[in-house]
Amino acid sequence: MAAVDAAGATGAFSAAVTATTTGFTPTCHTASNHDHTVAERAYQSSGQTYATGFGQAMGLWNTFTTHTLEQTAPGYCVVADHGCPA
Template identity: 50%
Template sequence: MTWNASSGATGYNVYRDGAKLNATPLASTGYTDGGLAASTSYTYQISSTGNGVESAKSAGVTGATTSGFVCSTTTASNYAHVTAGRAHDSGGYALANGSNQNMGLNNTFYTTTLAQTAAGYYVIGNCP
């Protein structure tokens, strides 16, 4: 993240969800926050320092991390999807794992494209 310099500031403090992230004031107007949890929102605030005095914190800005999961598609026979664990058999039909969408008969003659949109969750079609 970056922010505009404050007149007279000699350093900056960064806060995430109210907790100060840096031990000593930063000289630059940028900060990279690492080690964040996937699919989580965080609120950041900045304060400036000068002559040993810290300003009030800025208004909060919220950012969110992504799940880190990348959607992928596989086109195969329904039988191959079931064998590979992307679908399961129910009464002779192949159902996509997670969404339980009916893909048709569980055999090698029916071909379906499945999109894995989350870990263990498949939908019929392509990635969004």
């Protein structure tokens, strides 16, 4: 890929890039904040629950608060209450 300036002149091409995938398939889990914590998809601190990895606040650490989490990588979850995949 190369940049083009305002006068239309093309700059030097960038080096090629290679990438590999992890092979991890994202999964969705709907459960109470307590159950997410027990399953290590979330953690609690001072009575509040947070998604593992991303650290999104999920509210009180109890069995009455329910969320859907999408595990996008090992040890990394995001809140996906509005649909999964997030």
